[in-house]
Amino acid sequence: MESDTYYSYDTFKRACPSHTVLETLANKWLYLVMAALKPGKRRYSDLQRKLEGVSPKMLTQTLRVLERDGMISRKVFPVVPPHVEYELTPLGYELAGLLDHLRIWSETHVPEIMKSREAFETQAETG
Amino acid sequence: MESDTYYSYDTFKRACPSHTVLETLANKWLYLVMAALKPGKRRYSDLQRKLEGVSPKMLTQTLRVLERDGMISRKVFPVVPPHVEYELTPLGYELAGLLDHLRIWSETHVPEIMKSREAFETQAETG
DNA sequence: CCGCATCCGCGAGGATACTG
DNA sequence: CAGTATCCTCGCGGATGCGG
Numbered sequence: 001m002e003s004d005t006y007y008s009y010d011t012f013k014r015a016c017p018s019h020t021v022l023e024t025l026a027n028k029w030l031y032l033v034m035a036a037l038k039p040g041k042r043r044y045s046d047l048q049r050k051l052e053g054v055s056p057k058m059l060t061q062t063l064r065v066l067e068r069d070g071m072i073s074r075k076v077f078p079v080v081p082p083h084v085e086y087e088l089t090p091l092g093y094e095l096a097g098l099l100d101h102l103r104i105w106s107e108t109h110v111p112e113i114m115k116s117r118e119a120f121e122t123q124a125e126t127g
Numbered sequence: 128m129e130s131d132t133y134y135s136y137d138t139f140k141r142a143c144p145s146h147t148v149l150e151t152l153a154n155k156w157l158y159l160v161m162a163a164l165k166p167g168k169r170r171y172s173d174l175q176r177k178l179e180g181v182s183p184k185m186l187t188q189t190l191r192v193l194e195r196d197g198m199i200s201r202k203v204f205p206v207v208p209p210h211v212e213y214e215l216t217p218l219g220y221e222l223a224g225l226l227d228h229l230r231i232w233s234e235t236h237v238p239e240i241m242k243s244r245e246a247f248e249t250q251a252e253t254g
Numbered sequence: 255c256c257g258c259a260t261c262c263g264c265g266a267g268g269a270t271a272c273t274g
Numbered sequence: 275c276a277g278t279a280t281c282c283t284c285g286c287g288g289a290t291g292c293g294g
Binding site: 009011012013014017018021022023025026027028030031032035036050051052053067068069070091094095098099101102103105106107109110112113114115116117120121 | 136138139140141144145148149150152153154155157158159162163177178179180194195196197218221222225226228229230232233234236237239240241242243244247248
Binding site for chain 1: 275276277278279
């Protein structure tokens, strides 16, 4: 079946492209940038303010990666002072939706998780 | 409203518990362990074989975190040689489902993403 | 077989200063 | 305003040996 267009991905294999994608996705700042852009386009400084504690380096780096992977578009307005807008692409919007489910789920279960953490620590001391 | 049980989480704030949870989740090995456990219980060595390239240290560490947060249960059989089984809790199974959506989505769009990456690199050289 | 202890390299990522 | 450049630290994560 040399003409088989159905390629079997295996995320568990390090060399598999889907593994690479996963590695990119499994990132705190990337996640937060996507969340911040979901409601609509935003400027660089908007993002910097919204993402508490992000350094310019990490913000830029994250935006570049997302742009590279086609998740966001970058629009530069040739004015002084500079004006740059970032916006989710249709593809990126899909991903943002999935990540949002994750965020909502997390928030819903925070109390449960925190309780589990405390119980675990307590037992660690005791045991 | 001192008796208000409705706490407003903000994942963008570093101190917010939901931010902490996110930080934990945004992790490649954690993600893969969850995926590996979704079909059912597995032994330590099973996981080690399945997750290509994982070191015992990272595997153990990841399993501990997941156990701490109540996502998996750890069952030790007091036999020689040792026998330990890991299994998703109901809570963990929910999370695994969400992560699976993400994995499937990623695999579906791998070609698109790869193409975008190539285009980006090409333009970087040119531009 | 499970997994802890230890050592270590290295690069992710933070802080800061600076420029078009 | 939107980044880039630079320095530096810290802990992630790999490798290995051992112990129950």
